[in-house]
Amino acid sequence: MFSPQDAAAQDVLATKAVTAILVDQSSNTLLYAKAPDQPFEPGSLAKVMTAAAVFDALKAGEVTPETLYTVSEHAWRTGGAPSRGATMFASVKSQIAISDLLQGLIVHNANDAAIVLAEGLAGSEEAFAERMNALATRLGMKNTHFANPTGYPAPGAKVTARDLSLLAGYILSEHKDRYGLFSQPEFTWNNIFQRAKNPFLGNVTGLDGLGAGQSEPGGFSGLVSVERDGRRVIAALSGLPSDKARLASVKDLVEGAWDAFTLNRLFDAGAQVASARVFGGTAGEVPLVAAQNVDVLLPNGGTMNYRLRAVYEGPLIAPVEKGALAGEIRVLGPDDAVVYRAPLLTGSDIREGTLSQRAMNGVRQLLFGWL
Structure with missing residues (x-):
């Protein structure tokens, strides 16, 4: 995957985002960058790295999709129904297969799924965060640090637009077989029907992943990948004041990749x-x-x-x-x-x-x- 070394702000594109990057993965070209190394809190975008770490464990044979993990009381209270956040509604002490947990994590943005996966693979959220940071280091994500698998606010947690583009490229190149989870519109587990929470799906032509985030200091953020006519672009941005402004900025960046550039x-x-x-x-x-x-x-x-x-x-x-x-x-x-x-x-x-x-x-x- 191309790793852009320097920021490039082209006159042909602009965004209201505080920080943004647009990369054409098909030609390895950096199309646009605006303060791409400025850190911001990841929010739920941390779950993209959580997914990548689990994908790695599956690919290495450390676990299988059928491996069962038990829902701890901590996972239930912190990420389940009592938390009043995005959840799979998993019952405490129940056992759930990794394949179902990944659907909860990626499709429904479930916090209990993230915590159960972390505890199952590494024993605790803190130990799993070490896995996340080790992978970030391996990918060259130089200005990123994860504190937990959910993206809940935590001291020191940060990502950048540039680093997120590297993460998206890694998933696309190394885990293409599981990438379809990011565009899955819905799933049913334990007789509970749950829709995809990715706000970009269905609103941008060709968009098939990856996720969105939000934090009090960093505003609304997003990481997306779009494929049209054999070309794929990756965009990451943050610092928008609302979900509506975020979607508009994503559309502007992505459309610019096709409207403002020609392959030479x-x-x-x-x-x-x-x-x-x-x-x-x-x-x-x-x-x-x-x-x-x-x-x-x-x-x-x-x-x-x-x-x-x-x-x-x-x-x-x-x-x-x-x-x-x-x-x-x-x-x-x-x-x-x-x-x-x-x-x-x-x-x-x-x-x-x-x-x-x-x-x-x-x-x-x-x-x-x-x-």
């Missing part, structure tokens, strides 16, 4: 992009070629503020083997923001040079350095 083929796979200097070889440089088709979404109506840059650490030391990873191509947007990156490979073999050739290379480096 910059290089075919295998095409030469640049050259890299080589030290100690039979040749002084080697071509750098695109490892894949370089398809980048660029704004309609002009790209004067966009530049290409080939980056590598060099000089490369002979011998150089054809097809070795040597660097990357970057597309820089306004303010030198990195909006796209893709690997560059060496395009040919360079054998180690003779003693005299290596000596000459040394003289050149001493006198002129390597540019």
